[in-house]
Amino acid sequence: MNADSPIVTQPDQSPLRRLFHPIREECPAQAAPLLRRLANWDVTSARHSQRVGAACRSFGMFLSLSEDDLERLTLAGFLHDIGKLSTPRAILTKDGRLTDDEYQEIKNHSNAGADLLMEEGFSQDIVSITRYHHEWWNGRGYPEGLSGMEIPFESRVIGIVDAWDAISARRAYHRQRTDFLALSEIRSHAGTQFDPDLAPAFIDYSVQRLAEQRRVA
Ligand SMILES: [Fe+2]
Numbered sequence: 001m002n003a004d005s006p007i008v009t010q011p012d013q014s015p016l017r018r019l020f021h022p023i024r025e026e027c028p029a030q031a032a033p034l035l036r037r038l039a040n041w042d043v044t045s046a047r048h049s050q051r052v053g054a055a056c057r058s059f060g061m062f063l064s065l066s067e068d069d070l071e072r073l074t075l076a077g078f079l080h081d082i083g084k085l086s087t088p089r090a091i092l093t094k095d096g097r098l099t100d101d102e103y104q105e106i107k108n109h110s111n112a113g114a115d116l117l118m119e120e121g122f123s124q125d126i127v128s129i130t131r132y133h134h135e136w137w138n139g140r141g142y143p144e145g146l147s148g149m150e151i152p153f154e155s156r157v158i159g160i161v162d163a164w165d166a167i168s169a170r171r172a173y174h175r176q177r178t179d180f181l182a183l184s185e186i187r188s189h190a191g192t193q194f195d196p197d198l199a200p201a202f203i204d205y206s207v208q209r210l211a212e213q214r215r216v217a
Contacts, residue, residue, distance in 0.1 A: 024050045026057060028071070031078040034120070038085055042092045045084045048165060053078030055161045056154075062205040073154045076129040079122075080158050083113025083130070110134050111143050129154040133162065136193045156195040160186060160202045163193070179210055 027035060027050060039046035056077030060070045084092060087109050091102045098106065114131035132146055132155040139147030141159075151159075167182040183203050190199035 026054045027078055028075045031075055034082050041085055045081055049078055049081050051165050052161050059205050072125055076126050076154050077158055080130055080133045083109035086112035107142050128152055133158045137195055138192045156198055160194050160198055
């Protein structure tokens with residue numbers, strides 16, 4: 001197979017099929033082997049990674065990024081949580097509140113992912129974006145407490161898309177949560193957790209997408 005060709009899968013046909021063939025068509029070829037490993041370790045993390053990767057590409061197009069920038073953002077979006085391969089499965093799948101030690105284990109995934117991607121020969125850009133995707137605009141994130149523009153642009157984008165996906169996923173269990181409520185959480189953390197320019201841009205993008213969906217429905 002050509003290294004540049006996308007992974008092509010049949011459309012999902014059943015929950016069982018999705019479980020065993022979870023790699024999305026938009027997944028860059030370089031990311032697919034690692035995402036397959038992640039799917040075998042924790043399918044929920046792999047699906048989240050793929051949704052974030054696809055949404056990063058779509059939001060990046062809305063931002064009119066160049067093709068190179070879009071490729072880098074998309075690849076990093078698909079791989080941002082690959083360090084969860086190092087997180088014990090019992091913690092990833094635990095129901096209920098995590099202990100402080102368990103939360104610390106989870107937090108190790110950004111450095112673990114960056115180190116793994118370095119070993120696997122990914123570019124320094126992709127390694128850094130992964131390492132810093134949990135940094136906060138106000139410096140209160142991890143692993144290094146970078147702030148503002150010290151945080152790579154793509155990490156700041158992934159931070160927003162990652163949070164939006166986590167809120168949307170929770171919504172499945174709390175049906176009263178609306179897409180608009182998820183977006184209001186993003187807005188309320190603009191300038192603290194999220195880049196104060198990118199957060200409203202993401203809201204504009206999402207509202208546009210919601211309006212398009214309603215027109216089609
Ligand atoms: Fe993460």
